[in-house]
Amino acid sequence: MKSHLLAAAGLALFSLYAMTPARAEDGEPYIHDPSTVMQCGGKYYVYGTGGGGLISDDGWTWHSGAVRPGGGLAPDVIKLGDRYFVAYASKGGGMNGGHAGAINTMWTKTLDPTSPDFGFKDNTVVATTDGIEDADAIDPSFLLAEGRLWLTYGTYFGYIRIVELNPKTAKRIPGNQPVNIAIDMEASAMMYRDGWYYLLGTHGTCCDSANSTYNIRVGRSRKVTGPFLDNMGLDMIRGGGKLFAAASGRHVGVGHFGLMDLGQGVQKFSCHYEADLDRSGRSVLDIRPMMWKDGWPVAGDNFEEGTYEIQSERGGYALELAVDFVRMANPARGPGFMRAPTGPVTPIAAQDLAQVLPNWPTGNIDVRLNDYMIRPNQKWTISPVANVGGYPGSPYFKITIAGTDRALAATAEGEVITVPTFTAAPEQLWRIEQLIDGTYRIMPKAVPNSSEPVALTSIGGRTPTLAKFDPKNDKSKWNFRRP
Amino acid sequence: MSVFRRILMLGAGILALSAFQGLSAQPGFPAPPPAPVDTHRSIAPYFARATAHPKAPDADGFLQRWVLLEPIVKPNRSNNVLTDSYVRAAFSTEYFPGQFTVVPHDGDKVTVAGQELAWHALDTSTFNAKIFRFAYGLNKPTYGVIFWAVTVVNSPREIKDIRLAIGSNSASMWWLNDKEVVDVFGDRHMIVDDAVSHRLTLNKGRNVIRGAVINGPGLSDFCVRFIDEKGAPIKDITMNLE
Numbered sequence: 001m002k003s004h005l006l007a008a009a010g011l012a013l014f015s016l017y018a019m020t021p022a023r024a025e026d027g028e029p030y031i032h033d034p035s036t037v038m039q040c041g042g043k044y045y046v047y048g049t050g051g052g053g054l055i056s057d058d059g060w061t062w063h064s065g066a067v068r069p070g071g072g073l074a075p076d077v078i079k080l081g082d083r084y085f086v087a088y089a090s091k092g093g094g095m096n097g098g099h100a101g102a103i104n105t106m107w108t109k110t111l112d113p114t115s116p117d118f119g120f121k122d123n124t125v126v127a128t129t130d131g132i133e134d135a136d137a138i139d140p141s142f143l144l145a146e147g148r149l150w151l152t153y154g155t156y157f158g159y160i161r162i163v164e165l166n167p168k169t170a171k172r173i174p175g176n177q178p179v180n181i182a183i184d185m186e187a188s189a190m191m192y193r194d195g196w197y198y199l200l201g202t203h204g205t206c207c208d209s210a211n212s213t214y215n216i217r218v219g220r221s222r223k224v225t226g227p228f229l230d231n232m233g234l235d236m237i238r239g240g241g242k243l244f245a246a247a248s249g250r251h252v253g254v255g256h257f258g259l260m261d262l263g264q265g266v267q268k269f270s271c272h273y274e275a276d277l278d279r280s281g282r283s284v285l286d287i288r289p290m291m292w293k294d295g296w297p298v299a300g301d302n303f304e305e306g307t308y309e310i311q312s313e314r315g316g317y318a319l320e321l322a323v324d325f326v327r328m329a330n331p332a333r334g335p336g337f338m339r340a341p342t343g344p345v346t347p348i349a350a351q352d353l354a355q356v357l358p359n360w361p362t363g364n365i366d367v368r369l370n371d372y373m374i375r376p377n378q379k380w381t382i383s384p385v386a387n388v389g390g391y392p393g394s395p396y397f398k399i400t401i402a403g404t405d406r407a408l409a410a411t412a413e414g415e416v417i418t419v420p421t422f423t424a425a426p427e428q429l430w431r432i433e434q435l436i437d438g439t440y441r442i443m444p445k446a447v448p449n450s451s452e453p454v455a456l457t458s459i460g461g462r463t464p465t466l467a468k469f470d471p472k473n474d475k476s477k478w479n480f481r482r483p
Numbered sequence: 484m485s486v487f488r489r490i491l492m493l494g495a496g497i498l499a500l501s502a503f504q505g506l507s508a509q510p511g512f513p514a515p516p517p518a519p520v521d522t523h524r525s526i527a528p529y530f531a532r533a534t535a536h537p538k539a540p541d542a543d544g545f546l547q548r549w550v551l552l553e554p555i556v557k558p559n560r561s562n563n564v565l566t567d568s569y570v571r572a573a574f575s576t577e578y579f580p581g582q583f584t585v586v587p588h589d590g591d592k593v594t595v596a597g598q599e600l601a602w603h604a605l606d607t608s609t610f611n612a613k614i615f616r617f618a619y620g621l622n623k624p625t626y627g628v629i630f631w632a633v634t635v636v637n638s639p640r641e642i643k644d645i646r647l648a649i650g651s652n653s654a655s656m657w658w659l660n661d662k663e664v665v666d667v668f669g670d671r672h673m674i675v676d677d678a679v680s681h682r683l684t685l686n687k688g689r690n691v692i693r694g695a696v697i698n699g700p701g702l703s704d705f706c707v708r709f710i711d712e713k714g715a716p717i718k719d720i721t722m723n724l725e
Contacts, residue, residue, distance in 0.1 A: 324566040325669055368678070370669070415681050459714065460648055460679030462667070467712065475714075 023384075024251060024276055024286040026395065027061040029054060032207075032283045033074035033139070033187065036258035037270045037392070038084065040111040044392070046258075046270065046285060047075045047086065054285060060390025062285060067113040069120055070104060074187065074256065078142040078170075080149070083107040085170040086120065087151060089138035092129060099157045101137030103127040105170040126172045127153055127163050134158030135178075138186070142170075143224075145192035150224055152199070155186035159237070160201060162225060181226040182236035185217070187256040191297070196220045198297060199228040199236060200244060202255040209281045212253030212274035217241025218297060231296065245269075245299035250277040251286065260287060260392060265435045265471030267291075268392055269299065287393035289434035302394045303432045303440075303480075307381045307402045309372050313439050313477035314458040317369035321377035321401055321418060326356050351375055353403040365418045367408065369462040372481075377401065379483045380408070388429055388445075396429035396445055398422050402483070410444035414466045416456065439477035441469055526605070526620035529613045533589065533604040537637065537721035544708040544716020545610040546634055546692070550587045550724055553600040554618045554628035559699035562670035565654040570668050573629065574656050574695045583661065586691055587633055588724070604724055611650075611673060611706040614696060618703070630696045630703065635689060638720045642685040642709075645717055647692070650677035651705035655696040659683060673704050676714070685709065685720070 031048035037059070038045045045066045047053035053066030053075075068075060068086060073095070075088035085107045092101020102125050109117040129137040136157040142165075143150040149167035154160035160182035164173045182188065185201035192198070198220045204213035219228035219236040227235045234240030245254045253274025260268040267290045275281040289300035310319040328351055353376040360377075372378055379402040384395040399408040400422055407422035408430065422428055426446035433441050442456040447466060455469035457476050470476045538548045555578050559565075577583075579593035579600075589604035603621075607613070612632065618625045647664050649657055652673040656666040657680075664680040671677065696705050709717035 322567065324568050327563065413681060459646065460676040461650075461674050462677055463665075463679040465679075465681070 023278070024273060024284045025056075025060060025062050025393070026390065027056070027063050029062040029285040030064075030279075030282050031285045032272055033256050034258060034270055034272050034285050035075045035077045035086075036142075036189075037260050037287065038077045038079065038111060040079075040084065041115075043112065045077070045111040047077060047088075048272075049073050049075075058389045059287065059392030060395055065113070066111065067118070070106070070123065072104075074139040076141045076189075076258075077111075078144060078149075080107075080144070080167060080170065083109060084111055085142070087126070087140035087142060087170070089140065089153070090125070092131075092136045093138035093155055098131045099129060099136035100131030101129045101135075101153075103137050103140045103151065103153050105165070107170065122169075124171055126151065126165060126170070127161070127178065135161055135180075137161075139188060141187075141189040143190035143192065143197075145190075145197070145224070148224075150190065152181070152188040152190055154182075154188060156184050159183050160185060160188045160199070179225045180237060181228055182219070182241075184239055185236075185241065187216075189257045189259070190224075191259055192224075193292075194295070195222065196295065197222070197224045197228070199226070200257045200297075201236070201241065202257075203241060204253070204255075206253075206255065206274065208253075208274065209283075210252050210275040210277065212255075214253035214255040214274050215246040216244040216254055216257050216271065216299070218244045220295070242296060244297060245271065245288075248301070251275070251284075252277065253283075259290075262392070264441075264469055265437070266433055266441065267436050268433075269297075289393070290436065291434065291438050292436050293438075300434045300438075303382070303397065303434070305381075305383045305397070307379055307483055308480040309378060309483050310380050310399075310442075311372065311479040311481055312369055312458040312464075313474040313479060315369065315461045317458075317462055318372035318378045319367055319380065319464060320370050320375070321360070321406070322366040322368045323356070323360050323377050325373075326351065326359075326375070357404070362420060364420070365406070367416055367418060367464055369458060369464060374483060376403070382430075382432070382480075385424060385429060388424055391431050391433070394432065397432055398424070398428060399430050410447045410454075410466055412448035412450070414447060414450070414454065416464050416466060435471065435477065437477075439474075439479055441476065442478055443469070524620050524622055526603075526617055528608055529616040529620070530603075530605040530607055533606050533724060535723075537723045538606060539721050540708060540716065540718050541610055542718075543610060544710065544718050546636070546707045546722060547607040547610070547612075548605070548722040548724060549607070549612055549632045549634045550589065550602050550604045551612070551614065551617055552587070552593070552602050552631040553621060553623050554614075554625070554630055555595050555600065556598075556624050556627060557629045557697060558627040559697075560627075562653045562699045562701075565669055565671075565697060565699075567666075567668045570654045570656065570666070570697060573697055578629075582631070583658070583693070585633070586635060586724070610675075611704045613702075613704045615698075615702040615704060625703070626698070626700045628698060628703070630698075632694045632696070632705070633724075634692050634722050635724050636685070636692060636709075636720050636722055637689055638685045638687055640719075641687040642717060644682045645685060645709050645711050646682060647680040647707065648676040648678070648710045649694070649705065649707050650674045651694075651696050652701065652703055653696070653698040655694055655705060657695075657707070658691075658693040660686065660690055661693075673706060675706055676708075676710065679710065682712075685717070689725075 033049040073089040159180035161178040187202040230240040251273040258270040410427040429445035454466040457467040587602035
């Protein structure tokens with residue numbers, strides 16, 4: 001009871017820490033209508049409208065350099081066996097003045113344009129529209145599910161359609177006829193999960209920079225050919241679609257969903273923003289976390305810098321510097337618990353860093369988990385670190401005790417400590433990713449003398465360590481709460 | 484227990500008790516029964532004398548054989564003083580010779596502040612060692628005390644990358660083969676695997692675990708086991724106190 005009262009008083013006084021909106025990808029992530037992001041040879045590739053695309057070493061910093069012949073619109077990529085297949089619209093979508101569209105597929109052994117194995121082959125038309133019918137064969141997207149390969153395509157000119165392709169060659173199954181599954185959207189994409197087929201598509205206005213109303217919506221069906229109903233039961237072929245992602249922060253016009261399944265409970269999605277207001281309103285790539293709630297995908301946000309409590313999902317305890325607990329002065333309570341309090345109500349200042357810092361050791365200090373008491377040794381400032389690389393969607397972060405340079409670090413023994421000064425050493429850099437259940441995975445960039453990927457783990461109720469990440473166990477999961 | 488502790492901690496116990504007594508005087512509230520007098524104190528059924536036979540951990544890996552020293556008096560009206568530095572200072576104080584090295588036997592005695600205290604080699608009937616009941620059953624102080632506990636673990640093999648996992652009421656520190664490996668500070672409840680050591684190696688053969696638990700008011704107990712990287716208990720070990 002006492003703790004709650006003190007906490008409430010402390011929280012009321014505690015000023016909020018400045019938060020910086022998450023930045024879309026680093027480098028020159030300029031692209032429109034991005035494909036699914038693909039990994040090949042340790043690098044990341046994404047292709048866009050007009051030919052070419054982007055390459056990244058880590059999924060965070062992007063540069064031009066990917067090569068895709070054929071030009072046209074809105075490609076997609078999928079790996080089938082040992083080959084990478086690309087689909088793109090070679091015509092339609094207003095190109096050549098009409099809606100006579102065509103989807104082509106082709107393949108290459110590698111996406112690395114510098115490799116002798118690079119080179120697209122077997123360019124084949126797999127779907128067309130005649131320019132008169134209510135469909136325009138552009139914006140293709142692959143789905144491989146249950147051993148079968150599907151391709152959706154279409155735009156606002158009529159229907160979104162689905163056709164079946166050969167899962168080995170990405171050519172059309174002979175005799176297969178297109179099925180209309182949605183209407184008045186574009187940039188369709190599909191996912192398959194737990195017996196449900198999810199159809200995502202972009203509603204709103206494209207290609208108008210900061211005034212684009214592009215937003216991503218979703219419906220689901222037990223059958224790949226629909227009907228795809230939204231959360232209100234409205235069929236997407238009648239315009240339905242549950243909102244998945246819309247404008248936020250400094251980013252306007254979200255479109256062209258692409259799934260990135262990193263495994264171990266980490267799913268992300270790629271998209272473009274029609275306008276990044278911090279980058280001259282250019283169209284940029286972003287990669288964001290994706291969660292699931294009640295059978296529906298939910299767009300998450302990349303981790304934002306700020307000051308947080310780091311809470312273990314296992315026991316709900318907070319990560320803290322292992323230093324003496326310093327009591328706050330107990331306020332006068334009047335006659336005690338058993339009677340109503342008397343006297344004026346006044347706020348009580350939270351414990352300040354300056355009150356406790358002089359008594360902290362100056363060298364390395366252990367960390368542990370404990371009851372969260374809004375104390376200075378439990379508040380962590382998490383900030384992106386420039387020029388040290390990143391991972392899909394985010395840069396690496398440093399995790400320091402708020403108001404100090406004391407940084408969380410991995411040790412060669414696979415444990416976690418704090419060091420008095422942040423040096424940007426790899427063991428002091430942290431990868432923070434939201435999991436599909438909304439909790440977070442926290443991983444050091446490196447552990448000295450080890451190449452094993454490990455994650456911050458609550459090995460005991462109150463003991464943190466580094467261990468192999470287990471997506472099915474709460475000991476591997478964390479929450480970030482405003483302090 | 485925690486409510487009682489807080490009342491003590493705040494020095495409001497008299498007020499609270501008066502209030503309850505006041506309630507009992509009201510119509511409809513029966514007078515509380517008189518506190519029972521325990522004239523047959525015993526450490527049973529919580530403890531039994533350790534036998535000469537090696538004892539394995541229980542099904543969950545908890546160590547149930549300990550040599551316990553009768554409590555050292557360390558008065559504390561509340562547990563809010565049990566900070567890291569206070570507990571470290573309390574446990575680094577030498578109360579008796581060989582405190583950090585001895586492997587005691589049943590019946591051995593030490594003298595602390597002029598008071599003779601005996602070691603008792605015991606097997607616990609529960610996964611945790613109910614040291615409040617140990618003190619109570621022996622008519623020793625139960626509040627404001629320090630308990631020392633020692634056990635010897637024999638391992639048929641060297642076991643690397645395991646951890647000593649403990650829980651205690653209240654604060655405690657634990658050493659394996661004379662090296663401090665895990666601790667808990669503050670006003671603690673006993674929770675299984677509350678605190679866990681860094682990765683350590685259990686020697687093939689003999690290993691000595693030494694622990695100290697400090698408590699102000701309230702029940703005292705502890706539980707100890709080894710766990711592997713996945714949190715599973717280590718069970719192919721025995722204790723024989725030699």
